[in-house]
Amino acid sequence: MSIHDLCESDDPSFEQDLSMLLDGELDPLREADVRRHLDGCTHCSRLLATFGVVDRTLRAEALPEVPSALLRNIEAALERDPAGQALQDPRSERPQTAAESARRPNGPREAGVRQLARPRGGTWWRSAPWLALAASLVIYVAVNDPAVDFEQVPEEELGVALELDTIRDLDVIANLELVEQLAALGAG
Amino acid sequence: MEASPLVRDVDEDVRLMLAFRDGDGAAFDELFRRWAAPLLRYLQRMLRDSASAEELVQEVFLRVHRSRERYSPDARFSTWLYRIATNLALNELRRPRSRPAIHASTDTEEATPLRDTGLRPDEAAHLRQLARSVSAGIERLPDKQRAALCLSVVEGQSYAEIAATLDTTEQAVKALVHRARSALAANLPEREY
16 A cells, blocks of 8 residues: 555544654654655645644744742742652652642642742631531531422512522521531630 | 754753752753743643743752752753653642633733744734634643643654653654644644645
8 A cells, every 4th residue: 555545545644644754753764755745745745734834833932931039939948948858759750640639739739839829728627527517517408408499489589589598598607607606615 | 032942952951960960059050041941831831820830840940959869861851851840730730720721811912922033014913823723722632732742842852752751652642742733733724834
């Protein structure tokens, strides 16, 4: 089968060869074959040209300006923690599994690196798991209140239903505050 | 204009790293000066978040600093550097996002600043349109395709080096690069090339 036959049959492996040609990854024999084919095939020549446009566009992006603080931050981090005691994997040559990554949703990647403003919070439940349990119970009871069937609320009473929702939300907040106050009393 | 990593003297990076390993602190600063900007561009493309990219650049160089005694020049310095950066970036991408991506919208020309190429205005406008298409397309690529394409096309790494960086085979890299390039080509505005 000639290389032209491969093109006629839209063999995807030939398109991959065009990519490899641009990347300089074809062996010389194959490269010569591909170039011979390109001389007589408009379709492949245009495809190669389009790939070339992608490459040139990617390379055309200017280098970003590096904030001068980066090097200072590195030096400060090295002063604070010269040996990188908190480092999990010093060379970082092993990608973490998804589970490992998810385990640290907002934590610092490494001790010593100055973190730019990153939203934190939502951790109160970690220090008081029983409080979280109580809060969950209140929310569960509120949401599953058998007295309200959302499916059966007529459209004209939607405003009333929304008002009920607001009251319910306020009630949940009040209950949460009560639970927190009880927790504070208990802790005291 | 700064020289591309493609045309830099590879041995100079190794010489600097070995000098740094032997206690020359200025060599580390020089490595930072040479590589921080390309690394930042790569990480911005990977993470689509400028602030996170800057944090990871700091981390990469911290790890270089702390690993200096274990460094051996059995590969290009840049391969080692990008391997660290890529693994940090892939780990970061697996974590829940806490910041909006800066390149989520590529409607503005500022999203993809181009090198000063001395082009005519119409050519520059067309190049910007292409850049917007490519930027929008690259954001939609799977993480490893994006990494493979950037490492190959922009950073000039061989498939073997990319395979080592992504912990995969050269065959897989061929497919990753080609799929990524095809997807971006399909996203280009209509025009005869």
